[in-house]
Amino acid sequence: MPSTVAPPTELGATALNTAITADGGVVKVHKIPVYPTKEARRQWQLQQMAGAFRVFARLGYADGGSGHISLRDPVNPDTFWINPYGVHFGLLTVSDMVHIDEDGNRIGGADKPVNTAGFIIHAAIHKRRPDINAACHLHSPYGRAWSTFGKPIDMLNQDSCMFYDDLAVYANFGGVVFAKEEGARLADALGPFKKNVILQNHGILTAGGTIGEAAAFFIALERACHTQLVVEAAIAPNGSSLKKTLVSDQEAKYTKQGTGTPEVMQINCCLNSIPVRRHICALQDYYAYFGMLGNKGFRLIHKLFFEDLDVIFFATGAYTPKMAIIRETPYSHSLWVNAKFEQVGIA
Structure with missing residues (x-):
């Protein structure tokens, strides 16, 4: 049964994005950096792109030649950057990234091949959603496992609420995405506002306004899928007395405002997944x-x-x-x- 406890209405998203200092003052802690030129922003995002791959490698998300991150180019927004095919995530650097146009032509960056399926998927997303500047898709273990059910995750806890009303399901698995029509249907599954999608029998894909936001969403969704699988396993035995208590819509919406904003996800990318x-x-x-x-x-x-x-x-x-x-x-x-x-x- 969903909880009926109402969230504190006196606090809003602004309060949730601040911290109290030692002297009792309040400081805004979640900020997205601003750069003086588009070229400087491009370099920052490419650096974060390489960094995200290193983190993903250490979290065990590398799976052969599968997986890709894309970045809309801040200078020429009709083009984007993507990782090369066949280079391990843990070895990627800024100079490895490939700059391509919406037709798949290399226009800059490394002179290396890119994953065809990756290009088709990301090109469709960037074309349909001008608000999305970055997208991540990898074959992570728990996202891939949960995707077989073709269902969204439940609002089980605070972390799951990051995805309240922000998680789609693409239920039409057609094998490796080699057709532009398939990429277009996948992008359409996100709709006009959502940034995250479960690809049935495939895995998960996340997006955002920055590399940091998209990467943090990916890590969070992978962990949420892990939690969901554990919970489902716990209640699966016949006669189990365990019951799921879900977060209510009101509480989930409120929690999303403080845990799933672009600013929070940007800093989460820095702080939320340091391997021990x-x-x-x-x-x-x-x-x-x-x-x-x-x-x-x-x-x-x-x-x-x-x-x-x-x-x-x-x-x-x-x-x-x-x-x-x-x-x-x-x-x-x-x-x-x-x-x-x-x-x-x-x-």
């Missing part, structure tokens, strides 16, 4: 991409966690090939933010 596994990349390159720590912070992390590595971390992106050399340790083969000895930059 202790290796060279677990903290350093994640934060470097999203600009959360300065050089002093990186030196502290090095002292606390990575003294077995011959590397000093910098938040400025000032890497050199010599600095990327590490001793043989159990973590020597971890993916390094600068794996190709190339500066990828920070947010």
Whole structure:
């Protein structure tokens, strides 16, 4: 039975996007960066795109050649950037990204092939939804598993409410998307406003105004699918006394205002999915991409966690090939933010 407790009406979305400081003041903590030029915004988004792939790799979302992120080009919005086919997510850098037009012609970036299905899907989304600047589709384990039911997730908890009235289902699986008509139908499933969709027998796709928003939605939806599967398994046995208590529409709508906004999702992309596994990349390159720590912070992390590595971390992106050399340790083969000895930059 849905809960009947009404949310506190004196608080609105503005209050939910603020924090109380130590001295009792209030500060807005969720902000999307503003850049002086379209070129600067492009570089920032491409850096976040490469960073999102690194995070996705560490979360186990890489699956062979499947999976793609696209970015509408801020300078020429009728074109977009996409990752190349055949490069592992954990090795992608800004210079690997391919700039293509709506017909699939390469117009800039890396001279590398792209996933045909990925192009068809993302081209259709960017064409139909000018408000969407980024989209993520990967074959993650729990999203792929839940997609077999062809159903949206339930409003089970606060995190599920991020997707209240913002999750579509595309129920027409037709194999690998090689036809433009299939891509168009998939894009149409999002409708005029929704940013997230479950692709039946396929997986999940999320979108947003920034790479950070789309990536954070993907991580959140994958986790929500995991939660849904666990809950369904718990109540599945015959005679189980467990019953689902769903969040009411009123509460879910209210919670969505504070947990699923573009500003909140942007910062969630930075804070919500740091892998705890202790290796060279677990903290350093994640934060470097999203600009959360300065050089002093990186030196502290090095002292606390990575003294077995011959590397000093910098938040400025000032890497050199010599600095990327590490001793043989159990973590020597971890993916390094600068794996190709190339500066990828920070947010």
